[in-house]
Amino acid sequence: MDTNRTVDSPATVGLRGRCPRCGEGHLFKGYLSFRPACEVCGLDYRFIDSADGPAFFVMSIVGIVVVALAMWVEFAYEPPMWVHAALWVPLSVGLSLILVRPLKGMMAALQYSNKAQEGRFR
Template structure:
């Protein structure tokens, strides 16, 4: 196991889609699907689950940007409704696809760095 002082920083490592332990291997095998394990250090990725975290952060960030831009666009230019629909739709889809993978990688790297695991009741 890598000593804590030698581990890569979790946020840049996760954003780049690299292994949270060694920072060398790839985290994803597809767009959002995790590999079974790291090809460099062998870390098993089966225990990692970001659940709905990336979707929540993506919706929050994209919603803020798109609504802010729509308000500014309306106040500054008063365009027709089809322009709003085109701009908001394109931005919503584009920003969502751009942000979801890095945010999922970052949340998984933070899970590893903080030793997060499933909560359990004590008996």
């Protein structure tokens, strides 16, 4: 077995929050903080720089879902404005918290598998 490649795809490994090299070690030490290194294979996680990528995808996904549902509820039931606030604010926060960790892990795993580096001018 090649120790540089995991059996699963980088997206799957990242969504599970596992090491992008071995697929077994944990990627996170808290909810969103990366561990210093993999406890199984020793891969140093200092190369990971997901920046705002996961936040962009979370905002896009949550925004599309919440706006579509809010429009459907508005046109179908015409509820008062407080109902919209009571429904969509908690849904937006909840979906964001659910999605940000797996998407951050997926971005880190894809960064590793594609050997992404900081852009440089020549």
